[in-house]
Amino acid sequence: MLYFKDKVLAKTILGKIRSNGKKLNFMHVCGTHQDTLVKHGLDTLFENSGINICQGPGCPVCVTTPLEIEECILLAKKGKIIASFGDMIRVPSYNGSLQDMKAEGYDIRTVYGIEDAVNIAIKNPSKEVIFMAVGFETTAPTTSAIILNEPPENFSILCCHRTIPAALKTILEMGELKLDGFIEPGHVSTIIGTKPYEFISREYKIPQVISGFEPIDLLMSVWMLIQQINKKNAKVENEYVRAVNENGNLIAQKVIKETFIQVDKKWRGFPTIKKSGLELRNKFDKYNCRKVFEEELKTLKEKEFLEPSGCRCGELLRGLITPQDCPLFGIRCTPEKPIGPCMVSIEGSCNIAYMYKKD
Amino acid sequence: MCLAIPGKIVKILNDHAIVDYGEGTAREVNISLVRVKKGDYVLVHAGFAIEIIDKKEAKETLDLFKKILSEEGE
Numbered sequence: 360m361l362y363f364k365d366k367v368l369a370k371t372i373l374g375k376i377r378s379n380g381k382k383l384n385f386m387h388v389c390g391t392h393q394d395t396l397v398k399h400g401l402d403t404l405f406e407n408s409g410i411n412i413c414q415g416p417g418c419p420v421c422v423t424t425p426l427e428i429e430e431c432i433l434l435a436k437k438g439k440i441i442a443s444f445g446d447m448i449r450v451p452s453y454n455g456s457l458q459d460m461k462a463e464g465y466d467i468r469t470v471y472g473i474e475d476a477v478n479i480a481i482k483n484p485s486k487e488v489i490f491m492a493v494g495f496e497t498t499a500p501t502t503s504a505i506i507l508n509e510p511p512e513n514f515s516i517l518c519c520h521r522t523i524p525a526a527l528k529t530i531l532e533m534g535e536l537k538l539d540g541f542i543e544p545g546h547v548s549t550i551i552g553t554k555p556y557e558f559i560s561r562e563y564k565i566p567q568v569i570s571g572f573e574p575i576d577l578l579m580s581v582w583m584l585i586q587q588i589n590k591k592n593a594k595v596e597n598e599y600v601r602a603v604n605e606n607g608n609l610i611a612q613k614v615i616k617e618t619f620i621q622v623d624k625k626w627r628g629f630p631t632i633k634k635s636g637l638e639l640r641n642k643f644d645k646y647n648c649r650k651v652f653e654e655e656l657k658t659l660k661e662k663e664f665l666e667p668s669g670c671r672c673g674e675l676l677r678g679l680i681t682p683q684d685c686p687l688f689g690i691r692c693t694p695e696k697p698i699g700p701c702m703v704s705i706e707g708s709c710n711i712a713y714m715y716k717k718d
Numbered sequence: 719m720c721l722a723i724p725g726k727i728v729k730i731l732n733d734h735a736i737v738d739y740g741e742g743t744a745r746e747v748n749i750s751l752v753r754v755k756k757g758d759y760v761l762v763h764a765g766f767a768i769e770i771i772d773k774k775e776a777k778e779t780l781d782l783f784k785k786i787l788s789e790e791g792e
């Protein structure tokens with residue numbers, strides 16, 4: 360029986376990592392990886408072994424732009440019901456957060472998933488219900504499954520789905536930091552498999568390991584990256600074999616393809632990234648709130664909503680700083696009164712840092 | 719957001735199933751993205767089962783660890 364918190368195994372792997380002795384800089388793109396790293400003190404263990412691991416743009420709530428939140432705020436003000444995940448509702452924008460809107464009496468609902476939002480639409484046939492569809496490839500097929508199942512006509516989505524491989528390429532193209540390897544997100548990979556990452560190792564000669572979420576998984580993934588570096592053999596390896604296979608979830612990929620097209624998308628902290636977003640195909644216009652309420656949303660498109668003053672979430676999402684480098688961290692920006700999204704989301708590095716190592 | 723919780727399918731209800739997460743917690747989830755049967759273990763994300771985890775694959779993890787740890791990094 361394999362025990363994923365096995366101390367003896369952990370020490371064995373850590374010993375190998377320590378004996379390597381090279382200074383290395385890795386990036387992961389998943390809030391759950393960040394949680395495991397910080398909660399179990401692995402970040403400190405790695406730092407003491409010369410290995411720095413930063414969290415890149417791997418938090419869907421964090422990379423959602425102020426404009427997307429403003430779209431929801433505007434529609435809530437027009438009397439529609441807005442439903443989304445709890446973290447998303449708390450992210451402040453130019454005009455406050457959706458939670459602030461709720462406090463003002465507008466109809467904002469926290470849901471666990473898109474199916475809950477459809478049920479709200481069924482129970483409220485005279486109201487328009489809009490689901491703010493946030494999330495990477497892990498979440499996108501859940502949206503597809505609902506859209507293909509013909510939800511009620513008073514239901515639509517504001518699509519904020521984004522895809523990971525394009526963002527990884529952008530991080531490398533921007534060249535702001537030198538990276539020795541990527542730890543790839545396990546649950547995104549259950550859907551897309553291992554192949555969509557291959558071009559990155561091929562074109563940029565950078566090692567990649569798809570990792571699970573237990574402490575042993577991350578130790579093992581780091582050791583696998585080090586071995587690729589030592590052997591000068593950059594490729595995609597899969598540590599999370601118990602949930603990820605080479606081809607991914609083919610049913611999920613099929614429904615994504617049936618419902619979405621790839622579009623250029625702005626990510627918070629990044630310029631517009633080519634083909635990094637998903638938007639509903641034209642045949643599903645009646646479920647695309649940007650089409651259904653095009654006239655109402657038109658005014659927003661011309662405006663640019665800046666990120667909050669002093670907030671450094673953008674640099675954090677590009678792996679350039681740590682939460683503690685931001686002067687707002689833990690002082691003006693806390694989980695109770697967040698300024699940037701990385702302090703709101705339980706997947707954001709500021710929230711995780713505040714929770715486990717504020718001092 | 720991309721958090722997924724493992725659980726066991728205890729009852730199939732058309733395109734939904736009851737998933738038991740252990741310690742008395744069970745919830746209905748949508749199973750339209752996976753082909754499952756009663757007794758399978760699945761990863762659940764945002765109310766949907768997104769992948770099946772099987773015992774063979776868990777053993778593969780162990781085999782992978784043994785293989786990698788037996789290789790010497792240079």
